[in-house]
Structure formats: structure tokens, C-alpha cells
Amino acid sequence: MKRVTRIASHAAAAAVGIALAGIATRPAEPSAAAPGSLTSAGALREPQPGRNPAARKPKAEDYRRAWLALAARDHNILDRRGIQLGLLEKWAEVDLAGALEAALGEAWDNDFNPGFEVAGTSGHTLIEAFRKAFTERPLEAWALITSGRFGVGTQILRRQWLASVAASDGGLVVSMLRDLPPSLREYAINRTMGEAKVHPERMHEIIAKLLANGPGAEPEGWLRIAAAQLPDGGDPAPLREQWAALPAGAPRTLALMTWGASLRRADEATLRSEWEKIPADHRGEAAKAMFLPMNASSPGLTTAIGLAMQAGEWDFLAEDKAVDQLRFHAINADPLRLAEWAQDLPERPEAVEFFHRAVDRYIGDDLPRAKDWLEAMEPGDWHRERGLAEYSQQALRRHQDPEASRWALDQISDPALKKTAEGWRRDWEKETGQGR
Amino acid sequence: MTNPRRVLITCLTHGTALAAGWFAWSHWRAPAEGKPGPLEAAAMPGAAGKAGELSADEVLASFNAPAEQNKDLKAEVEQNREFDRLVATMEVPADLAAALSKEIGDWLLDGKDQRKPSPMIMALLYHWTIRDPVGMMKWAESDGATQEAMMWHSFQVFDKVVKDKGPGVLAGGLGGAFGSFAAHFMAQGLGGQGADAAQVLALKDTLPEDQWRRLRGQFERTWPFQQKDTLAAVAIAEQQPEMLLEFAKKNGAEGMKWLRGLLADQSLDAGFKGQVTGSTMWQDFVRSGTTMPLDERVKLLGGDEQAQARDLYGQLAEKDLSAILKNGRDWRHAFRHGEADAAEVLAAMAKELPELAGRAPEALRNRLFLELVEEDPERAMTLLEGLPEAEKAQVAMQAAARAFRNIDPNQFMAALGKIPADTPELRDARLEAWSHNTPRNHERLGEDYIAWVRELPPGLDREMALFSLAKTVQARDRALATGLRGELTDASLKKRMEEGR
Numbered sequence: 001m002k003r004v005t006r007i008a009s010h011a012a013a014a015a016v017g018i019a020l021a022g023i024a025t026r027p028a029e030p031s032a033a034a035p036g037s038l039t040s041a042g043a044l045r046e047p048q049p050g051r052n053p054a055a056r057k058p059k060a061e062d063y064r065r066a067w068l069a070l071a072a073r074d075h076n077i078l079d080r081r082g083i084q085l086g087l088l089e090k091w092a093e094v095d096l097a098g099a100l101e102a103a104l105g106e107a108w109d110n111d112f113n114p115g116f117e118v119a120g121t122s123g124h125t126l127i128e129a130f131r132k133a134f135t136e137r138p139l140e141a142w143a144l145i146t147s148g149r150f151g152v153g154t155q156i157l158r159r160q161w162l163a164s165v166a167a168s169d170g171g172l173v174v175s176m177l178r179d180l181p182p183s184l185r186e187y188a189i190n191r192t193m194g195e196a197k198v199h200p201e202r203m204h205e206i207i208a209k210l211l212a213n214g215p216g217a218e219p220e221g222w223l224r225i226a227a228a229q230l231p232d233g234g235d236p237a238p239l240r241e242q243w244a245a246l247p248a249g250a251p252r253t254l255a256l257m258t259w260g261a262s263l264r265r266a267d268e269a270t271l272r273s274e275w276e277k278i279p280a281d282h283r284g285e286a287a288k289a290m291f292l293p294m295n296a297s298s299p300g301l302t303t304a305i306g307l308a309m310q311a312g313e314w315d316f317l318a319e320d321k322a323v324d325q326l327r328f329h330a331i332n333a334d335p336l337r338l339a340e341w342a343q344d345l346p347e348r349p350e351a352v353e354f355f356h357r358a359v360d361r362y363i364g365d366d367l368p369r370a371k372d373w374l375e376a377m378e379p380g381d382w383h384r385e386r387g388l389a390e391y392s393q394q395a396l397r398r399h400q401d402p403e404a405s406r407w408a409l410d411q412i413s414d415p416a417l418k419k420t421a422e423g424w425r426r427d428w429e430k431e432t433g434q435g436r
Numbered sequence: 437m438t439n440p441r442r443v444l445i446t447c448l449t450h451g452t453a454l455a456a457g458w459f460a461w462s463h464w465r466a467p468a469e470g471k472p473g474p475l476e477a478a479a480m481p482g483a484a485g486k487a488g489e490l491s492a493d494e495v496l497a498s499f500n501a502p503a504e505q506n507k508d509l510k511a512e513v514e515q516n517r518e519f520d521r522l523v524a525t526m527e528v529p530a531d532l533a534a535a536l537s538k539e540i541g542d543w544l545l546d547g548k549d550q551r552k553p554s555p556m557i558m559a560l561l562y563h564w565t566i567r568d569p570v571g572m573m574k575w576a577e578s579d580g581a582t583q584e585a586m587m588w589h590s591f592q593v594f595d596k597v598v599k600d601k602g603p604g605v606l607a608g609g610l611g612g613a614f615g616s617f618a619a620h621f622m623a624q625g626l627g628g629q630g631a632d633a634a635q636v637l638a639l640k641d642t643l644p645e646d647q648w649r650r651l652r653g654q655f656e657r658t659w660p661f662q663q664k665d666t667l668a669a670v671a672i673a674e675q676q677p678e679m680l681l682e683f684a685k686k687n688g689a690e691g692m693k694w695l696r697g698l699l700a701d702q703s704l705d706a707g708f709k710g711q712v713t714g715s716t717m718w719q720d721f722v723r724s725g726t727t728m729p730l731d732e733r734v735k736l737l738g739g740d741e742q743a744q745a746r747d748l749y750g751q752l753a754e755k756d757l758s759a760i761l762k763n764g765r766d767w768r769h770a771f772r773h774g775e776a777d778a779a780e781v782l783a784a785m786a787k788e789l790p791e792l793a794g795r796a797p798e799a800l801r802n803r804l805f806l807e808l809v810e811e812d813p814e815r816a817m818t819l820l821e822g823l824p825e826a827e828k829a830q831v832a833m834q835a836a837a838r839a840f841r842n843i844d845p846n847q848f849m850a851a852l853g854k855i856p857a858d859t860p861e862l863r864d865a866r867l868e869a870w871s872h873n874t875p876r877n878h879e880r881l882g883e884d885y886i887a888w889v890r891e892l893p894p895g896l897d898r899e900m901a902l903f904s905l906a907k908t909v910q911a912r913d914r915a916l917a918t919g920l921r922g923e924l925t926d927a928s929l930k931k932r933m934e935e936g937r
Contacts (some may be wrong), residue, residue: 070767071770152884153844153884
């Protein structure tokens with residue numbers, strides 16, 4: 001995850017996190033209610049004479065027996081999970097393969113809150129227990145993980161290995177990019193750069209390693225992902241001049257992205273001023289370099305998206321999660337400003353989703369105001385048509401107002417869009433049991 | 437004080453706690469009651485008797501370390517005491533940014549795993565916040581190091597600022613990336629000091645719209661239940677039904693009772709009331725209201741007619757059962773490991789939910805089947821014994837179509853192996869189940885999932901898996917989608933694919 005996105009997402013999650021912290025910390029707490037609570041085993045009693053602690057270091061079989069015995073205990077999910085996490089960590093010290101097999105033999109979902117991933121895990125609530133083993137013995141762990149013995153669950157382990165080793169040895173991670181399945185490479189780079197974020201010199205070391213991969217579209221793509229996380233701020237002019245003077249290749253890509261990253265938190269005026277200084281044939285790559293380092297809290301996000309559109313980078317915008325960024329950006333942005341931005345979007349299929357995400361809050365916040373806004377547009381204007389479809393959605397989903405939705409649907413003149421929007425309404429009726 | 441950082445730290449500190457527990461264990465203690473109970477003995481055959489072998493009790497005992505948790509708490513108390521002392525006694529540097537940068541530089545020298553909050557950083561942040569919250573918040577975003585430091589320290593700082601100086605101090609800090617943190621503590625402070633609705637609403641005129649929303653969004657999360665009247669007044673003034681619902685939900689049975697009382701009040705604007713009761717959240721709220729009498733829930737959800745009531749019992753069984761499985765004994769885990777059979781779990785659920793078990797036993801059984809089939813498909817099928825074959829297939833298929841999200845796909849295959857596909861309805865439901873699970877499995881398991889699908893034995897499930905996977909990857913990887921389509925042999929699925937359905 002990108003650096004400031006992490007901050008922003010932490011900020012957004014903060015309040016919820018506080019409310020949930022009591023629950024989330026429960027694994028560490030012994031269950032007061034559970035009659036068979038393991039705390040009764042007397043952790044603080046004196047040692048018995050005649051037993052030699054040194055001779056009693058548990059073996060793999062001891063852990064396996066304890067693992068099986070746990071199922072007979074009267075624990076709730078969180079208490080059980082807390083004990084399992086501890087047990088797996090110690091088990092992994094003496095028998096990593098056995099511990100991994102035991103973990104993958106448990107449910108793979110978050111059984112406490114099905115459908116929600118536990119923050120900080122690699123998609124499996126018990127796999128975090130292997131952080132220490134993976135960090136301390138990365139190569140041994142990697143050989144085991146990729147041995148084929150974990151079948152379809154292997155990717156879960158690879159992901160945890162990357163999360164663990166990115167923090168302790170980012171250089172090792174980026175030197176192994178070619179050994180990773182393609183679907184994990186971007187994650188590996190982002191994770192590694194993210195871990196180095198408080199040490200810019202380490203970020204540069206990682207980038208130097210990536211540069212050593214030499215030319216080619218793939219290594220340059222990796223470089224682009226990594227460099228998007230470089231620090232922002234400073235004077236963009238020398239950075240711009242640097243990349244503009246270089247011939248195509250990895251050093252130019254790095255210079256271009258360093259310039260782009262420096263603009264992560266630039267305002268609209270700065271972005272437009274930089275844009276003006278870029279020759280027309282370089283504007284496509286410049287627009288992408290401006291957008292890639294940005295995140296939901298970047299003030300110039302909509303400007304960068306607009307410039308990419310202006311440069312004709314439609315394929316890039318369609319593929320590169322720009323809509324998701326805009327969706328998160330919209331949570332804290334001024335709804336009026338976004339709606340005004342949406343009104344200037346060109347009529348293109350790729351712009352449709354941007355339009356909806358930019359106007360949904362403005363419409364949903366105040367339906368009468370939105371009605372006036374839409375009625376002031378020219379009949380048949382695609383912004384009006386799409387706005388009406390969104391109005392219907394907001395009326396139903398946010399205000400439970402089928403009448404307002406009907407008004408909007410009846411105003412749509414494009415038959416295909418009307419059919420689609422009526423379908424959305426039918427989905428709502430089905431979900432809520434209304435309209436029976 | 438608790439905060440999200442603590443959640444993360446909880447994970448990290450587990451390791452430390454375990455190490456200490458480990459240490460405690462290594463000085464070995466005898467089991468409390470001398471020998472394990474019958475269930476435990478069954479789970480560890482021969483464990484107690486063999487010389488030199490550790491019993492499960494002994495091993496498991498080391499994974500509870502209350503002493504270590506106390507140590508963590510003690511460390512936090514000491515750290516807060518030092519923070520208070522520094523705030524009260526330190527000479528405040530003129531250049532707070534420079535002082536902080538130096539402290540943060542030193543603090544970062546500790547590796548991530550050894551890092552602890554620094555009372556000095558907290559104290560410096562405190563003094564800056566009370567002097568210039570806008571400047572401090574702007575600085576906080578300046579680079580990765582300051583952001584990291586904010587993540588670790590701002591909660592304690594804002595908490596103390598509000599306690600010492602009142603919530604208004606943070607009003608200037610609601611913008612930017614850390615504005616949500618400030619909003620949380622400002623809202624908490626307003627709730628804690630019992631601000632009335634007029635005082636709260638007056639803030640709206642002093643803040644930019646987005647910052648007011650940010651603050652308002654924290655009321656339902658941070659205010660104590662005693663603030664319910666103020667919260668209702670603000671929610672009504674702001675036309676925010678979700679605010680009421682979230683607040684009531686957070687306050688459990690008491691909140692639910694309060695909200696029902698509020699909605700029964702004739703003076704409440706009918707339009708607003710309609711927004712609350714017409715919302716999906718309200719419906720879900722009533723469905724989850726396990727403390728309410730069953731009949732009242734069914735009535736509130738509009739289930740007066742018999743057919744609707746039957747649907748509703750299914751929904752209520754889902755909510756009630758989930759609540760019990762989530763908070764009571766971990767029956768699914770016991771079932772997975774053969775420590776309980778399906779009938780035993782059903783009996784335990786019926787005991788917990790006598791009203792539902794009496795009124796809608798099928799709903800309870802079917803929902804439990806859905807829960808257990810993910811753990812052990814074969815043994816879960818015993819719940820459906822005695823049903824006519826057609827009904828058994830239908831119930832099992834309906835469950836399989838809804839379950840198995842984020843579950844080992846081999847378990848899904850094992851369940852499907854127990855369910856016939858000999859009618860068009862069963863076949864459609866089977867395809868729906870594959871379509872339902874494939875996108876997430878592909879996203880989570882990546883290339884391993886693709887290989888797994890390709891290696892499935894020939895037959896209907898392989899065909900459906902290929903079909904669903906081809907549709908899932910179509911937009912992102914056309915070449916792969918074409919390859920998967922090329923492996924299809926089922927005529928109806930091939931036709932369907934060609935028609936783009």
C-alpha cells in the first residue's frame with residue numbers, strides 16, 4: 001500500500017478501530033467466562049523439584065498434540081485464535097512444515113467476522129504467526145513454501161512471507177521478483193518500499209537494486225511502481241529538466257517518476273504550471289507519472305486524472321485503479337467541487353464511472369438541490385442522463401424513496417441507459433423486498 | 437487508552453507475551469488439577485503417561501501470560517506518567533519542528549519490532565498542538581518519518597490535549613491526513629463534557645463543510661449513551677438517520693430499546709421516521725436484535741403473512757446463530773476436529789435459541805448446516821438425514837451456493853461431491869455457487885487457483901470452474917480467458933460463454 005494511502009486509511013479507520021479495539025485485543029485476554037480456561041493451569045506456580053526444564057523443551061509432537069487437544073476445550077473463537085497464534089509461532093521454531101500444515105488445516109476465513117479480512121494479516125487469521133520464522137529463516141521458509149506441498153493455499157503463504165521479509169530484508173524481496181508469480185510482484189515492491197518509507201536512503205537502495213535489472217519493459221514497470229513511493233515536496237523544476245534531457249530507458253523512467261512523486265501533494269495550480277512546460281509529445285507519460293504516486297488524500301488527484309484524460313491516456317485510466325482512488329478521495333472532498341469537475345468530463349465510456357463517483361455524494365446529500373442541478377442541464381446532455389441514473393440510485397439506496405427514483409428514471413431519454421437504471425432499481429427492490 | 441495502533445501492537449506484543457510465558461513454562465509447573473478431563477485425555481492419547489513427553493495441558497499453559505499483559509499495562513502507565521511529567525516540566529523549544537525531527541530521528545533508530553512510544557515526542561507534539569494545531573497537522577504530513585511518528589503518538593497526545601484544554605483546541609486540526617484522529621478526540625471530548633445540541637450544532641458554522649462532516653461522523657462512535665438525547669437532536673437537525681442507527685447499534689440492546697421508543701414518539705417528523713424504518717440498516721438491526729422477542733422482530737420486519745414469516749425465520753436464524761457461534765463456544769472448530777458431531781451442535785444451538793427452535797426448527801437446522809458444511813462437508817450432511825432426497829439436495833445446494841467464501845476450495849469440491857446435479861434447478865444453483873466463489877478465490881489464491889482449476893478431474897465441476905474463471909479474468913487477462921474457454925467441453929456452457937451470459 002502506498003505510504004500516504006496507509007496514513008489516510010489509518011486515519012479513516014482510526015475511529016472504528018478505537019471502537020473495536022476492545023474486541024480486537026481480546027485474543028490476548030484470558031476468557032473469564034470459559035470454564036475450561038487454560039489460565040487455570042497455574043502459570044505462576046513454583047517449579048516442581050526433580051523436573052529439569054532444559055530437558056523438557058517441547059518437540060514437534062508435543063505441539064501437535066496440544067494443537068489437537070485445543071479443539072476439545074471450551075474456548076470462543078478469539079481465545080482459541082490467540083492460543084493458536086502463540087502455539088504456531090513456537091511450533092514453527094522446531095517444525096516449520098508441520099506448523100504450516102496445521103495452520104492451513106484450519107478454516108481459511110475470518111470465522112469471527114466472515115467476509116472481513118483481519119487487518120495486518122495476509123488473508124488468513126493464523127498465518128501472521130509465521131512472521132518470526134519467515135523473517136529469521138527466509139530462504140529455508142521460501143524453499144518450503146514453494147515446494148508444492150501446500151497446494152492451492154501456497155499463495156497465502158507467499159503473501160505472508162513477502163509481508164514479513166519486506167520488513168526485515170527488502171533487498172532480498174526485490175532480488176526475487178522473477179521468482180514470484182506475476183500477481184504478487186507489484187504487492188512485493190509496494191510492501192518493500194512501504195516498509196522503507198521512514199528511511200529514504202533505504203528506498204534508494206531498493207531502487208538501485210531494481211535499476212540493476214537492466215532495460216526492458218518489465219523491470220521498468222517495477223521501477224515505476226517503486227519510484228511512485230519516493231518522497232514528495234521540493235522544487236519540481238530541476239527534476240523535470242533531468243528526465244526531459246535523458247534518452248529512453250530505466251534512468252529516465254526513474255527520473256520521471258521521481259519528478260511525479262515530488263508532486264504527490266501539489267495543488268492544482270502547481271500541477272498545471274508543470275504541465276504547461278512539458279512538450280506535447282511527452283505529456284502522456286508525464287500525466288501518468290503525476291497520477292501514479294497520488295493517493296486519495298492528494299489534493300491534485302482530480303487535476304491529474306483530468307490531465308491524463310486530456311493526454312488521451314484512456315487505457316491507463318481504465319486499468320489503473322483511478323476510479324478507486326477517486327472513490328476514496330470523494331469521501332473527504334467537497335461534493336460541490338467534485339460535481340463541478342464531473343460536469344466537464346468528456347463523453348467517453350471510460351469517463352462514465354468517474355462521473356458517477358464524482359456526483360454521488362452531491363446528489364445523495366440533498367435530493368431537491370440535485371433535482372434543480374439536473375433540471376438546469378440541457379435535455380439529452382450525457383451528464384444529465386447519467387446524473388438522473390445516479391439520482392435514482394441515491395433516492396433508493398440512501399433515502400429509500402422510490403417515488404423520487406421514479407421521477408428520475410422517467411426523465412432519462414436514452415433507452416439503453418434507462419433499461420440499465422431500471423435494472424438497478426429492480427435489484428434494490430429484490431434486496432429490500434419492496435415493490436412486491 | 438486504546439487505539440488502532442494498539443491492535444497492531446497487540447499482534448507484535450503477542451510474541452513478547454509468548455516469550456515470557458515460555459520462560460514461565462520453562463520453569464515448569466504441574467497441571468492445576470493433576471490430570472486432564474475425559475475429552476482432553478481422548479484428544480492426546482498416551483500424553484499423560486509417557487516419560488519425557490509433555491502433555492497438551494503443559495504446552496497450552498505456556499500460551500497464556502497474564503503476567504506479561506500486566507507488564508505491558510504497567511509499561512503504558514509508566515510511559516503516560518513520564519509524558520505528564522514532561523508536559524508539566526519541560527522547557528518548550530522555540531523551534532518545535534526541529535526538536536521533533538531530532539527526537540524522531542533517534543526514535544527511528546530502534547527497529548520496528550522494538551519500537552515503543554516516546555514520552556518526549558508526545559510532550560513536544562502536545563505543546564505544538566495546543567499552540568498551533570493547524571501548523572502541527574501540516575507538519576505531520578511532511579514525510580514518512582513524521583507520519584510514522586504521528587501514527588505512534590498522536591492518540592495519547594490528542595487525548596491529553598482534550599482532557600487538559602477542552603475539545604475546542606482540536607477544531608483547527610480537523611483537516612489533512614490526520615484530521616480524522618483529531619475529529620475522534622474532539623467528538624469524544626464534546627460527548628464527555630455533555631455538550632448540548634445547540635453547542636454542537638453551533639460548531640457547524642465555524643468549520644469548513646468537509647471538516648464538520650468528519651467531526652459529525654464521530655459522534656455516534658464516541659459519545660456515551662447518556663448523550664443520546666443530544667445525539668438524536670443533532671441527527672434530526674442534520675437529517676442523518678444513519679447516525680441514530682449506528683449509535684443505537686453500538687449501544688446494543690439498550691440502544692435498540694431507546695431507538696424503538698424514539699420511533700414511537702408521535703412528535704418525531706414522519707418523513708425522518710420513514711427514512712429510519714425504511715433503511716436497510718434498520719431492517720438489519722431488527723434482524724440482528726437477538727434480545728428482542730422473536731414475534732416482535734418478525735412483526736417489525738413486516739412478516740405478517742405466513743410465507744414472508746418463513747423467509748424471515750431463515751434470516752433471523754442466520755443472525756442469531758452467528759451471534760452465538762461468534763461469542764460462545766467455538767463449535768465450528770470443535771466440529772472440524774471431530775470433537776463434536778452435528779447433532780450435538782444442533783442440540784446446543786436449540787438450547788440457546790429455544791424460541792426459534794420451537795417455531796422454525798428447519799430454519800435453525802438449515803442455517804447450522806451452512807455453518808458446518810464449510811468445516812467438514814461429509815459429517816455436516818448428517819444434519820439433513822431423514823429428508824426426502826430432493827429436499828436434501830435442494831437444502832444442501834442452497835447452502836453451498838452461499839457458503840465457502842474464503843474457504844479452501846477443496847472443501848467446496850468435497851461438498852459438491854455430496855450434492856446431485858440431476859435437475860436444471862440444481863445445475864443452475866451449482867453454477868451460481870461457482871460464479872459466487874471464483875472471483876474471490878482467484879483474487880486471493882492467484883496463479884495457484886488457476887492451476888487448481890485446471891487440475892480438477894474431468895466432469896461438470898471442472899467445466900463450471902473453468903467457465904467461472906474465464907468470466908472472472910476476461911477483463912484483465914484476455915489471453916488467459918481464451919485459454920480457459922478453449923478447455924471447456926460442456927456444450928451448454930460453451931454456448932453460454934459465446935452468448936456472453
